[in-house]
Amino acid sequence: MLFFDLLVQGLIQGGIYSLIAIGLTLVYGLLRILHVSHAGLYTLGGYIALLVTNLTGSFTLGMIVSMVGVGLAGMVIYRLIYQPILNKPPFVALIASIGMFIAMEEIYRIIFGPYGITFVDPPLQGTFTVANIYLRHSEIAAIVLAVSLITALSLFTRYTRIGIAWRATVTDPEMAQSFGVDVIKVRYLNFFIGSAMAAGAGGMVALLNNLVEPTMGSVPSYKALAIIVLGGLGNVKGTVIAALIIGISEAFGTIYLGDFLDRDSIAFALLILVLMFKPTGLFVRG
Amino acid sequence: MNFRTAIRGLLFGTLMAAVAITATAAETIKIGVNVPLTGFAASDGTSALNGAKLAVKQLNDAGGINGKKLELVIYDDQASPKQSVPIATKLIEKDKVVVGVSCSYSGATRAAAGIYQEAKTPYISAYAIHPDITRTGNYVFRTSFVGEVQGRAGAKLAGEILNKKRAVLITLNNDFGKSLVAGFKEKANKYGITILNEYPYSIKDRQFGPIIARVKADNPDVIYATGYFFTAGPLVSQLRAAGVKATIIGQEGFDTQTFIKIAGPASEGVIITTSLDRGSKSAETKHFIEQYEQMFNHKTDMVAASGHTAIKVAAAAIQAAGSTDRAAVRDAIAKTDLVAATGTISFNSLGEVIKDVQVQIVKNGEFRHYAVISDAALLAPPAQ
Numbered sequence: 010m011l012f013f014d015l016l017v018q019g020l021i022q023g024g025i026y027s028l029i030a031i032g033l034t035l036v037y038g039l040l041r042i043l044h045v046s047h048a049g050l051y052t053l054g055g056y057i058a059l060l061v062t063n064l065t066g067s068f069t070l071g072m073i074v075s076m077v078g079v080g081l082a083g084m085v086i087y088r089l090i091y092q093p094i095l096n097k098p099p100f101v102a103l104i105a106s107i108g109m110f111i112a113m114e115e116i117y118r119i120i121f122g123p124y125g126i127t128f129v130d131p132p133l134q135g136t137f138t139v140a141n142i143y144l145r146h147s148e149i150a151a152i153v154l155a156v157s158l159i160t161a162l163s164l165f166t167r168y169t170r171i172g173i174a175w176r177a178t179v180t181d182p183e184m185a186q187s188f189g190v191d192v193i194k195v196r197y198l199n200f201f202i203g204s205a206m207a208a209g210a211g212g213m214v215a216l217l218n219n220l221v222e223p224t225m226g227s228v229p230s231y232k233a234l235a236i237i238v239l240g241g242l243g244n245v246k247g248t249v250i251a252a253l254i255i256g257i258s259e260a261f262g263t264i265y266l267g268d269f270l271d272r273d274s275i276a277f278a279l280l281i282l283v284l285m286f287k288p289t290g291l292f293v294r295g
Numbered sequence: 296m297n298f299r300t301a302i303r304g305l306l307f308g309t310l311m312a313a314v315a316i317t318a319t320a321a322e323t324i325k326i327g328v329n330v331p332l333t334g335f336a337a338s339d340g341t342s343a344l345n346g347a348k349l350a351v352k353q354l355n356d357a358g359g360i361n362g363k364k365l366e367l368v369i370y371d372d373q374a375s376p377k378q379s380v381p382i383a384t385k386l387i388e389k390d391k392v393v394v395g396v397s398c399s400y401s402g403a404t405r406a407a408a409g410i411y412q413e414a415k416t417p418y419i420s421a422y423a424i425h426p427d428i429t430r431t432g433n434y435v436f437r438t439s440f441v442g443e444v445q446g447r448a449g450a451k452l453a454g455e456i457l458n459k460k461r462a463v464l465i466t467l468n469n470d471f472g473k474s475l476v477a478g479f480k481e482k483a484n485k486y487g488i489t490i491l492n493e494y495p496y497s498i499k500d501r502q503f504g505p506i507i508a509r510v511k512a513d514n515p516d517v518i519y520a521t522g523y524f525f526t527a528g529p530l531v532s533q534l535r536a537a538g539v540k541a542t543i544i545g546q547e548g549f550d551t552q553t554f555i556k557i558a559g560p561a562s563e564g565v566i567i568t569t570s571l572d573r574g575s576k577s578a579e580t581k582h583f584i585e586q587y588e589q590m591f592n593h594k595t596d597m598v599a600a601s602g603h604t605a606i607k608v609a610a611a612a613i614q615a616a617g618s619t620d621r622a623a624v625r626d627a628i629a630k631t632d633l634v635a636a637t638g639t640i641s642f643n644s645l646g647e648v649i650k651d652v653q654v655q656i657v658k659n660g661e662f663r664h665y666a667v668i669s670d671a672a673l674l675a676p677p678a679q
Contacts, residue, residue, distance in 0.1 A: 011508055018504030115333060123337035125525060127556045134559075136536055143537045148504075218501040218529040220557045224335050228499045263496070263505040271468065271497045 010141050015260045021148050023256025024155030027249045028210035029229050030236040031162070032083070032203025038179040038243030039199050041099055042091060043234065045106040047207055048226030049113030050086070054079045054208025055215035055225055056121060059128055068132040072154075072212045076205040083204025084197050110230060118223040125222035133216065151213040158206055159249060171198065179243065228273060235276045239283055239290050247292030254291075255279060323366035324359075324619055326351075326609055327386030329379050329407060330398035336374035338525075339598045342551070343398035343421055344369065345591050346583075346602030346636075350610070353586070360614045367606075368392055372399050376406030383410035383418075393619045394419065394609040394628075398602045401425035401470050408435045417612070417625045421605035422547070422598055425470050426677060429646040434625050436646040438605045438637070439570060442471060444676050445546055446478020448568045448652040448668045449519055452544060453479075454486025456654070456666055457566070459517035459542055463510050464493040465503075465530065467548075472521035475546055479519055482673070491515055496522075501529045507537045515541045523548040528557025535561035542566065550597035555660055562657045566665055570637040571600040572653040574664025583636035594661075597637075604635040647676035 029051055036044040054075045062071035090109055094101050133146035166172040171194075177185040178195045186192050215221045236255055240247030255276045262275040270278065283291060328347060331340035351365045359365060368390045372378040379399060386392045387410065395411050395418040397404040404423035411418035412432035420428050420437040429435050453459050464479070466472045476493070483490055491513045494506045510518065518541050520530060527549045534543065535558075545567040555562045575581060583603055587595040612627035613619060633640045638650040652674060656665040668674065 011512055014508030014511075015505050018502075018508065021504065022502060118333065118337055123332075123341050124551075124553050125338065125557075127528075127553075131559060134536070136538070138538075145533075145536045214501070218557070219532060219559065220501065220525060220528060222525060223337075227335070260505040264494075264509050267495050267506075273497055273499055 011264075013140075014142055015264065016257065017142060017144065017148075019257030019260030020253065021151050021256070022259060023253035024152055025210045025214060026229075026233070026236055026252035026256055028155055028158060028206045028213075030233045030240070030248045030252050031159070031245055032200075032207045033233050034237040034240060034243055034245060034248040035179070035199050035203045037237060039182070039196060040091065040095065040102075042102040043099075043106065044091075045103065045230055045234075046086060046090070046109035046113060047083075047203070048230035048233065049110045050079050050083055050204045051207040051211040051214075051229055052113070052117060052221070052223070052226040053082060054211025055221040056117065056126070056211075057208070058212030059126060059215045059221050062132070063129045066130075068216070072209065075212050076208045079208030079211070080201040080205035083200040083207075086204075087196060087200040110226070114223050114226070121221075121223065123223065125220050127219050127221075128216070131216065131219050145217075147213070147216045151217060154209055154213055158209055162202065162206070162245070171195075175199065232273065232276050235280045239280055241290035241292040244290075244292050247290065251291060323364045324361075324613060325366050325368050325390055325392040326606065327383075327390060327392035327395040328367050328369045328398055329372040329382045329386070329395070329403060330369060331374035331400065331403070332371040334373040334375070336400055338553070339400075339422075339523075340371075340374070340398060342596055342598040343602035346587065346595075346599035346604075347396065347398060347421075347606045349583070349587055349590055349599075350603045350606035352590070353582075354607075354610050360610050361617060365606075365610060372403045372407075374400040374403050376402050379403035379407040380410060383407040387411065387414045387416050392416070393613060393621060393624055396421060396602075396605045396609060397423055398605070399423060401428065404428050405431070408432075411435060415625075416621050417609070417628055419605045419609055419628070422601040424474060426474065430679075433629075433646070436608075436628055436642055436648075438608055438635075438640060438648050439547075439601050440650075440652065440674075441647060441676055442474025443478035443481070444674050445568050445652060446475040446480075447482045447673050448478075448654075449475065449544055449546065450479045450482035450486050450488060451668055451670065451673060452566065452568060452654055452666070453517045453519060453542075454483070454488045456668075457517065457542060457544075460487050460489060461491055461514075461516045462488050463491050463513050463515040463518050463541075465506060465510070465518060465520040465522075466493055466495045467522045467526060468495040468497055471523075471548065475521045476519070488517075496526070498523070498526065500526060503530050503533050507533055507539065510534070510539055510541075511537060517542045517544060519544050521546060521548065524551045524554035524557065528554050528562075531558040531565060532561040544568070547597050550655070550662065552594035552596065552661075555657055555662075562660075565657045567655050567662075568652050568668070569597045569655055570604075570650070570653060571595070571597045571655075572638070572664055572667070573655060573662050577634060577638075579634050580636050580638075600636040604637045604640065607635045608633060608640060643676055643678050645676070645678050647678075649674075649676065 058071040058075035174190040240251035370382040401423040408431040616623040616627040651669040654666040655662040
């Protein structure tokens with residue numbers, strides 16, 4: 010039973026990591042920028058989902074407002090931070106992004122206080138038991154959300170015009186442009202969708218922990234980088250698989266390696282191992 | 296990340312300049328404070344500083360010390376030794392504080408302690424727990440328990456007071472968690488406790504699913520869980536959601552209303568060892584609790600009480616010394632016998648506090664009095 014418990018916990022964590030990392034890998038694929046402040050948007054997603062839920066009593070509404078609001082915030086970050094420095098060397102954008110992330114953490118602290126905030130009446134607190142595995146409804150919701158968002162994204166990029174244009178741009182921006190794709194529009198779309206997915210993860214984590222802190226994004230800010238490198242930078246499918254692998258490794262690692270390996274170091278140990286044998290990551294960009 | 300530090304450093308420099316300009320009022324007795332007001336420890340820092348501010352207000356409203364008003368000189372150290380060391384130098388040499396108080400964590404406090412010792416300026420650690428802090432020298436004191444002392448009290452609570460003998464340890468993997476657990480393990484045998492398993496976790500963890508799956512299989516009577524409210528809140532709620540019914544014992548790190556808010560109904564019945572007794576009959580403690588809640592409009596906690604206590608100890612020593620001579624104040628601190636918000640305070644030869652351990656239980660969404668542990672031999676702090 011322990012095996013299934015750990016597997017399920019790993020899948021939940023992996024699902025959340027995927028939602029965060031997809032936005033990051035998309036930005037990298039499109040602009041070659043390591044978008045560290047993405048983790049700040051994830052935190053913002055947690056704050057908005059929680060505050061709207063507390064205000065209206067509806068977690069669903071909270072999640073929708075959060076995803077749309079953070080999606081727009083992602084577009085604003087692109088416009089204000091990245092667009093003006095796109096022709097500079099990549100480290101300029103990286104520094105700007107790190108600076109933005111620190112600023113966001115401190116802004117959250119100033120606005121929402123250092124103690125972190127909680128749901129007044131946390132929804133989805135029941136448990137569901139099958140074969141002695143207890144699952145909180147909130148955990149089930151996290152899995153459902155991750156699966157449906159990732160499926161929706163894949164359908165969107167496969168079957169809609171704008172989705173296909175997007176995929177084309179990620180693969181080869183110049184060629185796409187010469188076929189008449191509006192690259193600027195694609196970039197906005199990219200930031201909107203990536204940020205909205207991170208907000209979805211933020212809202213779910215807020216619920217799972219019943220806590221949103223200013224520093225909630227600090228672990229994802231670097232762990233998501235390990236995931237997208239492992240998944241082959243810019244590769245969405247690879248990123249999802251890498252996220253699940255890391256989630257599951259962490260679940261088992263916490264129990265079987267916990268005495269000498271910190272949970273957060275497992276992702277990086279795995280990353281080093283993989284890069285030693287396969288320097289392009291597990292999945293080559295496609 | 297270095298960029299991060301650089302940018303924070305820049306912000307911090309600006310802040311220091313601002314503080315320096317405002318801190319020039321004459322005819323006051325200055326107490327220096329290093330406290331994390333930004334970064335990951337900002338919540339504890341804010342509480343501790345609020346407690347310290349309340350102590351200064353109470354003392355100044357009552358006429359000050361030796362006819363002079365007290366003044367806090369406050370710098371944000373982000374709980375980082377890189378910040379606390381220059382802050383200590385600045386407080387001692389530029390601001391000419393009589394006493395320094397650390398409202399910060401162990402890393403920052405330990406690093407600053409050396410500077411205070413060298414400058415022969417008394418330094419009081421309000422709630423940092425690393426044993427080496429007081430070992431720095433005879434000018435360094437601590438008004439809170441070292442981790443081991445509280446861990447030993449935890450063992451007595453589990454094995455004797457609650458009579459729970461099959462324990463699982465869920466240990467926060469830092470100096471705080473490790474020293475608590477070291478004390479618990481040291482006395483576990485004495486109280487007949489069998490330790491079934493120990494699971495370490497990192498301070499960044501909020502999801503404990505894998506550990507909880509294992510704990511269920513262990514089926515303990517009692518869980519000795521070390522952590523801070525932001526790890527303990529999610530941990531306790533996830534333990535209960537997974538159907539784990541064992542009694543949960545926590546410590547000072549749980550001691551804030553935010554813990555109860557995060558864990559919700561799951562926090563009911565959690566028992567902690569701490570320094571603040573909500574059911575205290577002592578006027579000092581009662582006034583502290585009432586006035587804190589009035590002044591800051593939220594429930595008080597152990598960290599706030601600790602900041603308050605450290606300032607009261609410093610002020611009482613300055614008064615007893617009758618001067619602001621740092622050596623005389625040090626000697627007066629060493630002789631402290633003071634009723635403070637966290638109990639009756641005195642120090643051993645190393646500068647470690649001697650006081651009772653308070654046991655509190657969560658009932659109807661609040662911490663309430665449960666027991667007091669005042670076993671002097673069990674609670675004896677290290678003397679060297």
